[in-house]
Amino acid sequence: MRKLLAGLGFFLVLSVAHGGAYDEILEAAERGDSVAVVALLQRGMDVNTTDQAGNSLLMIAARNGNVELLEFLLKSRAGVNRRNRFGDTAMLLAVVNGNLDAVKALKQHGGQLDPGGWSALHYAVFGENPDLLAWLLAQKPGLDARAPNGQTALMLASKMGKLEFVKQLIDGDADMDLADYEGVTAIALAKRGGFDAIVAYLRSVGAVE
Numbered sequence: 001m002r003k004l005l006a007g008l009g010f011f012l013v014l015s016v017a018h019g020g021a022y023d024e025i026l027e028a029a030e031r032g033d034s035v036a037v038v039a040l041l042q043r044g045m046d047v048n049t050t051d052q053a054g055n056s057l058l059m060i061a062a063r064n065g066n067v068e069l070l071e072f073l074l075k076s077r078a079g080v081n082r083r084n085r086f087g088d089t090a091m092l093l094a095v096v097n098g099n100l101d102a103v104k105a106l107k108q109h110g111g112q113l114d115p116g117g118w119s120a121l122h123y124a125v126f127g128e129n130p131d132l133l134a135w136l137l138a139q140k141p142g143l144d145a146r147a148p149n150g151q152t153a154l155m156l157a158s159k160m161g162k163l164e165f166v167k168q169l170i171d172g173d174a175d176m177d178l179a180d181y182e183g184v185t186a187i188a189l190a191k192r193g194g195f196d197a198i199v200a201y202l203r204s205v206g207a208v209e
Helices: 002-030 034-042 057-064 067-075 090-096 100-108 120-126 130-138 153-160 163-171 186-193 196-204
Strands: none
Touching: 002 034, 002 057, 034 067, 057 067, 057 090, 057 100, 067 100, 090 100, 090 120, 100 130, 120 130, 120 153, 120 163, 130 163, 153 163, 153 186, 163 196, 186 196
C-alpha cells in the first residue's frame, strides 16, 4: 500500500508539474517570450502543444507575427498545416493578421495557401494588408477558389466594400463573372452592400450583372 501511495504521489507531482509547464508555454507564446518557449521545449514539452481552441504554438506565433519563434518551431518540425477547432491553419492566421514575413516563412516550409475551404486569398481580404495580397497573387494561387459558401476572394472583397482589393484581384485575373452557390455575382454583392464605387468599377471592366 505504501508503495502504491508513493507511486500515486509521484504521478500527481508529475501531472501538476506538466500542467504548470503546459500553461506556462502557452502564456509565453502569447506574450512573445521566445526564450521561455524554447527552454520549455528543451525540457520536453511537445512542439505541437495546443490551447483549448486547438491553436498550436506555431499558430500563436504566426498570428502574433513572432517570426523568430515561428522559424524555430518550423525547424523543430512543428505541424505546419495543422488546423485548430475552427479550421484555421498557421498560414491562415498569419494572413488574416497581415503578418507577411510569417506568411513567407510558412510558405517556405510547406504551408498551404489553399488548404481547402477558406483560402489564404479569402483571409487576405478579411485583413487590411494590400502588400500581403499582392504577394499572394504573385504566388499564382487558385484565384477563384471557393469558400464553403461558394464565394471567391473577389466576391468577398466586393461584399465587404474593399475597392483596392477588388482592383488587385481583377488585375490578377480573377473571374469577375462567377456566381456563388445562390447565384449571386461580385457586382450584385457590391450593389447589395451599397458600395457604388465598386459597382462602377466592375461595370467599367465589363463585369456581368
